[in-house]
Amino acid sequence: GAGVSQSPSNKVTEKGKDVELRCDPISGHTALYWYRQRLGQGLEFLIYFQGNSAPDKSGLPSDRFSAERTGESVSTLTIQRTQQEDSAVYLCASTLQGAGRGSPLHFGNGTRLTVT
Amino acid sequence: TQLLEQSPQFLSIQEGENLTVYCNSSSVFSSLQWYRQEPGEGPVLLVTVVTGGEVKKLKRLTFQFGDARKDSSLHITAAQPGDTGLYLCAGAEWMEYGNKLVFGAGTILRVKS
Numbered sequence: 001g002a003g004v005s006q007s008p009s010n011k012v013t014e015k016g017k018d019v020e021l022r023c024d025p026i027s028g029h030t031a032l033y034w035y036r037q038r039l040g041q042g043l044e045f046l047i048y049f050q051g052n053s054a055p056d057k058s059g060l061p062s063d064r065f066s067a068e069r070t071g072e073s074v075s076t077l078t079i080q081r082t083q084q085e086d087s088a089v090y091l092c093a094s095t096l097q098g099a100g101r102g103s104p105l106h107f108g109n110g111t112r113l114t115v116t
Numbered sequence: 117t118q119l120l121e122q123s124p125q126f127l128s129i130q131e132g133e134n135l136t137v138y139c140n141s142s143s144v145f146s147s148l149q150w151y152r153q154e155p156g157e158g159p160v161l162l163v164t165v166v167t168g169g170e171v172k173k174l175k176r177l178t179f180q181f182g183d184a185r186k187d188s189s190l191h192i193t194a195a196q197p198g199d200t201g202l203y204l205c206a207g208a209e210w211m212e213y214g215n216k217l218v219f220g221a222g223t224i225l226r227v228k229s
Contacts, residue, residue, distance in 0.1 A: 004158070033217065042122070042204055042221035043159070056216060091158055104149070105206075105217060107158025 002026070006092050006108035013082055013115055021077040021111045025094030032069055033105065034077050035091045036061075043091065049075065082115045089113070119143075120207050122220035130228055132194050137223045139205035140187045146210045148181055148188045149217070153202040162190075195227045 005024040013019050025032050030051045035043040045059040049069040060066070064082075069075040079086055089112050093105040123138045139148070147166045151159035163172050165181035165188060172179045176199075178191040188205055206219045 035219070040202075040224065043206075043219040045216070045218055048216050093158070104161035104164070105151075105159075107160070109157055 004092055004094055004106050004108035006090075006111050008111055009109065010112045011114070013113070015084060015115055016081055018078065018080045019082055019113065021079075021090050021092075021113070023075045023077070023092030023094075023108060025073070025075070025092070026096075026106055028072070029094035029096050029106070030072055031095045032075050033093045033095075034067055034075070035093070037089045037091055037110070039088075046077070046090075079113075082113075084115045087113055087115045120205055120218060120220035122203075122205055122223050124223060125221065126224045126226075128226045128228065129195055131196055133227075135192050135195055135225070137190045137192075137203055137205075137225075138187070139189070139207075139220055141207060142186065143207075144185050145207035146185075147208045148185070149206045149208070150179055150188070150190055151204045151206060151219075153204060153222075159202075159204055192225075195225075197227045197229045200225060200227050 007022045011019055032049045034046040036046055037043050047060055047067045048056040064080045067077045089110040091107055091110045093107045095105050096103045121140050127135055129135055147164055149164045150162045152162055153159040163179045165179055168183045168185045170181045176193045180189050192199055203223045204219050206217045209216045
């Protein structure tokens with residue numbers, strides 16, 4: 001079956017512009033995560049959606065970052081007024097139930113964002 | 117948010133050698149997962165450990181969860197070039213609405229033939 005799909009796969013933007021990243025999770029997965037990964041580093045938690053609960057936004061680095069999810073489907077991560085330090089790979093993952101209950105996170109291949 | 121420390125950060129070894137990667141925290145996790153990531157792809161789950169003291173084996177990989185559920189290790193026997201990649205541990209924090217997964221910084225493993 002189809003896995004987690006992210007688009008675009010690559011995005012180059014000028015400093016100060018807004019960007020929108022899209023994630024299509026696996027159908028039926030109630031939980032969705034966004035992570036940021038800088039080159040050669042681990043994953044930095046950004047935001048977590050679980051069903052109809054209020055999202056956990058504790059990882060968003062500034063108010064320039066926001067994310068939405070419609071029901072249990074598509075999610076978009078928006079970065080306003082991009083800065084060079086926003087350059088990274090943005091990974092989306094979904095899971096059938098809460099992570100750590102035996103169900104794995106299924107990751108997309110990420111969107112590589114480059115801010116020039 | 118609880119923090120996970122991984123060590124070493126980078127490991128370069130010859131084919132056939134053994135190695136151990138460590139994942140430590142001062143806090144307790146409800147469970148811990150290990151992922152492997154190759155360039156240009158998202159991480160892929162290797163194993164989930166839930167019970168303190170648990171040991172799981174996956175072919176040449178052995179995973180252990182500490183008795184207090186604060187630390188874990190990944191041991192690879194007779195490493196092969198195909199084992200090359202970024203190894204990430206991730207701990208599940210129990211929240212009211214579900215589990216939030218936090219990742220360590222990762223260990224980059226390079227196995228030379």
